[in-house]
Amino acid sequence: MADFIRRLVSGNKARFKDSELDLELDLAYITDHVIVMGYPAVGIEGLYRNRREDAKKFLEHRHGKNYWVFNFCPLRENSYDADVFDGRVSRYPFPDHHAPPLAILALAAREMRLWLEGSPDRVAVLHCKAGKGRSGTLACAYLLSLDSPPTPPMLERNYNKKEWAKAKKEREALGLDAKDASEVEKKAEEKAKKEWAKERAEEFMNEMPNDEAPVPPETAPVSEAEAEDGESITTAGPVKSSEGSEKKADENEGGECPHQGPQLSPSFNAPRTDTTPTRTAAQGDGTSKAESTLTSVLDLHTARRMRRDSSSSSSSSSSSSSSSSSSSSSSSSKSKAPKKPKQGVSIPSQRRWLRYWSLLLADAGPKGFWPPLPHPPTSPDYDRAAAPRPRVRLLGAQVRMHETKGLKLGVVKAASHLLERAGLFAGDKAAQAARYGNGDLWVSLARYEDGLVEELERWERWSREVGVGGIGRRRKGGEVMPRAKAGEGEGGQVTGEGEVDLGGEIRDLFAGGRWDQKKMVRSFARLGVVPAEQKQEGKIVTQVLRPHDDDAGIVLNANREVRFKLYMGKVFMAWMWLIPAFALPPYPESAASSAPVTLRFTRADLDFPIGLGSALVDVELTFEQLPLGASGEGERALEPPARVPSGESAVGQGEKSAGVVGSVVGALEGQTGIRQGVEVGQGLED
Structure with a gap:
């Protein structure tokens, strides 16, 4: 009965069944090293969410001490002592259904990377309350920062029984046996890594200025790729296709937006004309590549975290296997398109934040955003x-x-x-x-x-690695910052509350509920x-x-x-x-x-x-x-x-x-x- 209630609460999120432990949890392996799950609860809440003892039993049975938990729930929402998981817990809290301070994406992604690079056996376990929006946002933030493209789990143990059976069947259809399947997967992964590295190198090379390049005209035609970005700028003139925009909004009701960049239109105070110069808001070729990378990461998270529509898949398979079906039944099956799964990160603002993060990783963000410190840094404050x-x-x-x-x-x-x-x-x-x-x-x-954001950005600057892609890595020694009291840095401006110390160790950033109680x-x-x-x-x-x-x-x-x-x-x-x-x-x-x-x-x-x-x-x-x-x-x-x-x-x-x-x-x-x-x-x- 309890499992039935938990399935209802999980809704359309995927659940993981461990036959050996006889446990079913609101949990999914996004990759072999990234796990997303619902809140590990006790008491009444444990009747409809993951029971805390079950979550710990699952993690210790499968991964021993090689797991680290990342908790995104504020104390005022839900809490537990880090000793529950033997102290292997980091907190980056922000409110449910909201976008976080952007620096949290950088700090959390860097810590995940640092932990996972310590051993190939390690896993990062992310959870919020439902294990979907906030956890998905931070999981994608980490995956975006990688030097190679993330792939679905390769290990059999990280799949449900049905999922693995389906994957095995697909391999058999391709003529692969169990012996060479892992070798083929390994080669495919290596090839994907090379292609990813090449694309990332092209992104950074495209950002280099060309001294011989002609000065672009004030008004340039919009390319097809730029149009797909969904961002255009006009300084005067009407907004065209208002009916189309209205129709698009109706079709996408429910918060699932294909392009998270807002459309830019003229000021309603400006004179309106029918011929408005339009240009893209994207800054360099890195933008389109960043969009492509973001899309693939979001798709991976959705495919692993959200439950697939079994009815559509079964109906399609039965129709393909049956050659004697009537024309009427085939036409009715064609009219019923497979139901598109709900997006894993479905809140538009959270997806918008991931787009911002992907632009920063591609070195295509706004000029002067998060200015770097001199290397080696002596202070977390920059010259304003x-x-x-x-x-x-x-x-x-x-x-x-x-x-x-x-x-x-x-x-x-x-x-x-x-x-x-x-x-x-x-x-x-x-x-x-x-x-x-x-x-x-x-x-x-x-x-x-303000005090929270300023301290987060101080830690972002202080812990950032130098060089290409450094924004996604924590530098050596970046976990400890020189101490200062509120009001002593940033040109004398108050950066915290009262006499709260700034600096110290990054692990104490949210200690004691200073910001989230x-x-x-x-x-x-x-x-x-x-x-x-x-x-x-x-x-x-x-x-x-x-x-x-x-x-x-x-x-x-x-x-x-x-x-x-x-x-x-x-x-x-x-x-x-x-x-x-x-x-x-x-x-x-x-x-x-x-x-x-x-x-x-x-x-x-x-x-x-x-x-x-x-x-x-x-x-x-x-x-x-x-x-x-x-x-x-x-x-x-x-x-x-x-x-x-x-x-x-x-x-x-x-x-x-x-x-x-x-x-x-x-x-x-x-x-x-x-x-x-x-x-x-x-x-x-x-």
Whole structure:
């Protein structure tokens, strides 16, 4: 009975059956050295997740002491003592259903690589709560950093009985016997490694400047490969094929986006014409190769972590083996296409983060992003005067959505009324209207704690290996950093809380729950609707949003992560994470600010557009890039506060409650399962 419940909770994730131990776990071998599994639980939670004692028994029976556990759950979500696995546990926590601080991808991937290079018998065991999104993101981050392409497991013991039987049958069909199968696999792996190394070498060679190359024209034609990247930049003119974008969003509902790069469209303030120059936002040939590498890694993770549709495969095999089937049955089987498995890393923002990481690995990231330290480094801090941080001004947003009415609005109004009755929005009525809108659309901006991100990036710089591909490796001695107190580095800016020591050993980075025993994400600004600029074309409503507190816009660090969360009144609609520097064109060299640039995200690019969010067509964010090195008291005052101002604590409470209601609305309407709705609500706590 317990296994039946666990299978229900696992959903469409693959499970591993060990016949020798008579154990079935929510677990999968992505490669022979990378394992992803669900949370090792005890008590009531152990009835529907992996039992902790079973997980330990499985790992010790198969791998002895040659395993290391990587835990991505914050303490406020779930925790256990590292002694459970004899101290072989590293923690890189971040909230469920969210993208992490980008530096976590680098730090975790480097530690995995360091551990696995110690012995060919070692394995890395990754888990979050469900063992899918966060674990999959970090597993892919490690696989992307390898010098050779990752391959599915080669060892029989790392397959389920059915999977191995199928693999063996395929070998027999190719004329291979059991003796030479491993030799063929070994040769194929060696060949793949050579091809991978050649591609990686080409990536870095393509980044070398060509002194004899002609200066490219200001407007260049878009190649087929660039068009597939899904990123284009326009500084004026309309967005073409809005109906096609709308259709694409409808087809990709559920958060599975084939291209994670947002489309870039003109600013809605700019003059609109029908002939708009367009060019790719990709920086060098390394971009297309990085995209190809990312796709293959994501496909590998999906193939290993997600359960295959057995019905489609069985029907296809039976139709191929039977030669006497009627034409009517064959036509009906053709009309039923095999069901595409759900993506292993299905949250668009997490996939977007992997794209950013793949660009950094290919040396095709934004110029000046994560500047390196001198070698050998003496301090984890870099010269800010030599590498000023790029800044952008968020001018506003534009949201297009289908007209909403009927049952959905009724449920939303009832939910909002319940929130008011519960006292979650108690206080001055005028303040409520200004803060949340009176049933209007609004956007909350948030980011991770500044102290956390700054310390993570200090460790990223300090532990990075030099040379080609060094960003994916930890240098010798990089696990220990000279100690400094908060406020003593980075030009005197506060880099931590109070008198917390910075530096020390990297293994103590998250010790004691310093960063993850409380909320890790903080709201710092809002956009509100401008009623005078609302318009409607047919059944599509377009609303324009501006900053509440300052008409000049919100100045942001372009290299920092930002979360945009959409609400309708008090009900959650969707959210997404973005690092502007990766999506915007190269920074202007002139002293003047550049023309506004607008990024467009279809519904497929948003995370959990459920309930009211299912009515979204697209979201546009308009940025203005500020010149590098520019400063001024007026601009400095627009920098987001390090913490939510006093009196804003109620906002976090309201956002959490609104998120829970929004997810439940989606579940009640049948757009998501009750389980997914509850999990999204839990993820909204941050």
